[in-house]
Amino acid sequence: MKKDVIFTVPSYFRDDMNIMGYRFGKGEKSCAVLGALRGDEVQQLYVCARLVAFLREVERDGGIMPGKSVIVVPTAIGLSMNAGTRLWAPEETDINRCFPGDAEGSTTEQIAAALFEKLSVYKYGVQLTSFYQRGSFIPHVRMMETGRQNPELGCEFGLPYVYVRAPRTADQTTLNYCWQHAGTQAYSLYAGKTQEIDEAAADQTLRAIIRFLNGRGVIRSEQTMGQKSTVITDGDILSVSSKSAGLLRRVKHAGAHVRRGEQLAFIINPLDGAVKEVLKAPVTGMLFFIQDGPFITEHSPVFQVLAT
Amino acid sequence: MAILREITDIASVKMPIGETWTVSRCRYRSDDGAKGRVCLATGIHGNERMGQLVVYDVARRIKAQPECLHGTVDIYPMLNAIGLDISERMVPTGTMLDMNRAFPGVQDGTALESICYAIVQDMKGADLVLDIHTSSQITSELYGVRVHERHADAMISGAAALCPEVIWVLPDKPVHNASLCGALTQEDTHAVVIMVDERRLRAQMVVDQVVDGVFCKLRELGIWSGETKTAPAIQSIPCMWDEKDICRVTCRRPGMFVPNERNGSEVAAGDVLGTIFDALEGEPVETVTAPESGLVFTQRRYSAVYPGTLIARLCRKERA
Numbered sequence: 033m034k035k036d037v038i039f040t041v042p043s044y045f046r047d048d049m050n051i052m053g054y055r056f057g058k059g060e061k062s063c064a065v066l067g068a069l070r071g072d073e074v075q076q077l078y079v080c081a082r083l084v085a086f087l088r089e090v091e092r093d094g095g096i097m098p099g100k101s102v103i104v105v106p107t108a109i110g111l112s113m114n115a116g117t118r119l120w121a122p123e124e125t126d127i128n129r130c131f132p133g134d135a136e137g138s139t140t141e142q143i144a145a146a147l148f149e150k151l152s153v154y155k156y157g158v159q160l161t162s163f164y165q166r167g168s169f170i171p172h173v174r175m176m177e178t179g180r181q182n183p184e185l186g187c188e189f190g191l192p193y194v195y196v197r198a199p200r201t202a203d204q205t206t207l208n209y210c211w212q213h214a215g216t217q218a219y220s221l222y223a224g225k226t227q228e229i230d231e232a233a234a235d236q237t238l239r240a241i242i243r244f245l246n247g248r249g250v251i252r253s254e255q256t257m258g259q260k261s262t263v264i265t266d267g268d269i270l271s272v273s274s275k276s277a278g279l280l281r282r283v284k285h286a287g288a289h290v291r292r293g294e295q296l297a298f299i300i301n302p303l304d305g306a307v308k309e310v311l312k313a314p315v316t317g318m319l320f321f322i323q324d325g326p327f328i329t330e331h332s333p334v335f336q337v338l339a340t
Numbered sequence: 341m342a343i344l345r346e347i348t349d350i351a352s353v354k355m356p357i358g359e360t361w362t363v364s365r366c367r368y369r370s371d372d373g374a375k376g377r378v379c380l381a382t383g384i385h386g387n388e389r390m391g392q393l394v395v396y397d398v399a400r401r402i403k404a405q406p407e408c409l410h411g412t413v414d415i416y417p418m419l420n421a422i423g424l425d426i427s428e429r430m431v432p433t434g435t436m437l438d439m440n441r442a443f444p445g446v447q448d449g450t451a452l453e454s455i456c457y458a459i460v461q462d463m464k465g466a467d468l469v470l471d472i473h474t475s476s477q478i479t480s481e482l483y484g485v486r487v488h489e490r491h492a493d494a495m496i497s498g499a500a501a502l503c504p505e506v507i508w509v510l511p512d513k514p515v516h517n518a519s520l521c522g523a524l525t526q527e528d529t530h531a532v533v534i535m536v537d538e539r540r541l542r543a544q545m546v547v548d549q550v551v552d553g554v555f556c557k558l559r560e561l562g563i564w565s566g567e568t569k570t571a572p573a574i575q576s577i578p579c580m581w582d583e584k585d586i587c588r589v590t591c592r593r594p595g596m597f598v599p600n601e602r603n604g605s606e607v608a609a610g611d612v613l614g615t616i617f618d619a620l621e622g623e624p625v626e627t628v629t630a631p632e633s634g635l636v637f638t639q640r641r642y643s644a645v646y647p648g649t650l651i652a653r654l655c656r657k658e659r660a
Contacts, residue, residue, distance in 0.1 A: 041646060041647070042593070042594045042646065042647055043594055043646065044594035044595045044596065044618070044644055044645070044646075045644065118436060119430075119436065122644070122646055124429060124430070126438070129438075129441060136588065136590070136648075137588075137648065138648060138649070138650060139646045139647070139648045139649060141648075142647075142648045164437060165450065200446075200518075201443075201444070201514060201517045201518040201522075201523075202441050202442065202514070202518040204514030204517075205514050271448075273448070276354065277353075277354035277355055277356045278356050278357075279356065302356055302357050303357070303358070327356035327357075328356060329353050329354065329355055329356060329361075329433060329451045330352075330353045330354035330355075330451065331353055331448075331449075331450070331451050331454050332450055332451050333449075333450060
């Protein structure tokens with residue numbers, strides 16, 4: 033294992049922030065795995081840390097295939113993680129809205145540019161990411177529909193779903209989108225929770241990356257059987273949104289199979305406890321996403337149901 | 341002749357505890373059947389409050405001379421009302437998203453997406469939308485008009501009527517397309533960003549300059565018949581057509597930055613823009629100088645800096 037400093041952000045008040053890359057093997061730039069780009073992506077950091085520990089053992093046992101290499105970047109935002117802020121604190125910006133970056137630009141753009149320069153030379157790119165809303169997903173692989181996406185390859189992670197999503201305007205500055213345009217086969221993995229460690233989802237995500245690396249001939253290691261993946265698109269997902277605001281009391285959780293009309297959550301008046309709204313499943317299917325905050329505003333997506 | 345004044349809620353979202361986030365519009369409309377319509381929006385970023393004073397003064401002038409209005413002026417003062425209340429740039433619900441990266445929004449989307457959608461739907465079709473922003477706490481900006489590249493040819497000469505100190509053509513990049521101005525441009529509605537300096541000690545003077553420009557533009561569009569200042573010739577306004585017209589000056593060292601006040605002045609190569617110091621060592625660590633000559637139209641104020649922090653933007657003299 034080689035430790036590379038990908039980029040350093042010197043700080044006046046604090047220690048310098050070094051963005052570290054952990055490199056395994058030599059030769060073809062086969063796969064890059066990136067963890068936290070936001071200060072609250074704890075689960076993403078955790079999965080990467082465990083992946084580094086795993087690959088260290090694989091390398092020790094000669095399991096990195098000749099002529100192949102992997103790099104893991106657990107976090108690009110350690111300074112904000114230490115300070116407890118989601119965004120890049122000095123400029124209050126989202127690094128994942130600054131790609132492909134600008135080496136001569138702001139600090140955020142420089143971070144994005146340094147990451148992009150280092151990681152876009154890899155054949156496959158895996159980003160462990162969080163959703164722009166608070167909540168939990170069924171672990172899945174996601175990619176944007178850029179015309180260059182390869183969902184069949186995404187099935188090699190062995191997760192139950194590969195979600196191909198139509199990009200919105202704001203998505204065009206994300207790593208996944210820019211990676212694909214630079215020629216890297218890019219996949220985003222949603223690893224359950226974000227702000228806390230979810231051991232089961234972390235295990236599942238870690239196994240998926242190991243499976244992919246084995247499947248692509250990058251490493252040779254013990255692996256578990258994956259599931260047969262189903263490729264889904266926006267049309268397969270139905271959103272259940274709130275019509276009221278208040279406290280959100282969920283009775284179903286991500287992954288639950290629900291029947292059409294089944295109760296999913298109650299929105300409660302936060303002052304008198306009265307039930308303002310009962311959210312029900314619009315179709316029979318599986319809960320793909322749940323909003324897990326205590327409060328809910330009006331018109332907010334609370335669940336995403338994958339119809340069966 | 342009278343004007344009709346009407347306040348309408350164009351979008352609202354109920355918050356968890358007894359509050360509604362409402363986007364309201366105040367419409368001033370003449371009763372002479374004139375069709376022209378200009379929208380003034382502000383408060384997308386909650387830490388930018390100078391727009392409040394701009395639209396307040398616009399409303400005051402309209403009400404003082406109602407007979408001079410011939411058309412519609414729509415004012416949207418508080419797009420990110422919760423952010424404005426706590427002086428937070430982002431929308432302080434959920435995961436702190438930048439409202440100006442969420443346009444054009446989605447009709448049945450999240451609270452933020454549905455509000456952005458409603459704003460665009462309400463403004464599209466106007467003759468002109470002015471999206472008023474103010475410089476942040478840590479930068480000082482000349483009064484500028486920023487025009488989207490897609491409409492630049494059609495709008496540059498008209499932008500002069502706003503009497504700005506500089507005009508800047510924003511490139512057709514995804515980051516700009518997700519802004520209010522970018523989303524309206526996609527809808528073929530002319531929209532520009534107005535950048536107002538938030539130098540509080542001279543707030544009224546800065547605002548007067550912008551409000552004078554707004555009325556000058558309204559007059560050009562035939563919406564205002566009252567006296568206004570004379571619009572400058574476009575040739576007299578430094579205009580940055582693309583990124584090559586701008587010299588960005590950044591620093592190399594972290595520390596505390598103390599500016600030499602240069603904004604609005606021409607500098608020569610080597611002129612000092614400010615100094616970075618280290619209080620622990622008690623030493624200056626970097627003197628930031630202009631790498632070439634030009635007009636300073638953005639300058640960093642006293643603040644902490646990192647390597648790469650923008651210290652100044654210069655409009656390149658020879659291309660102005």
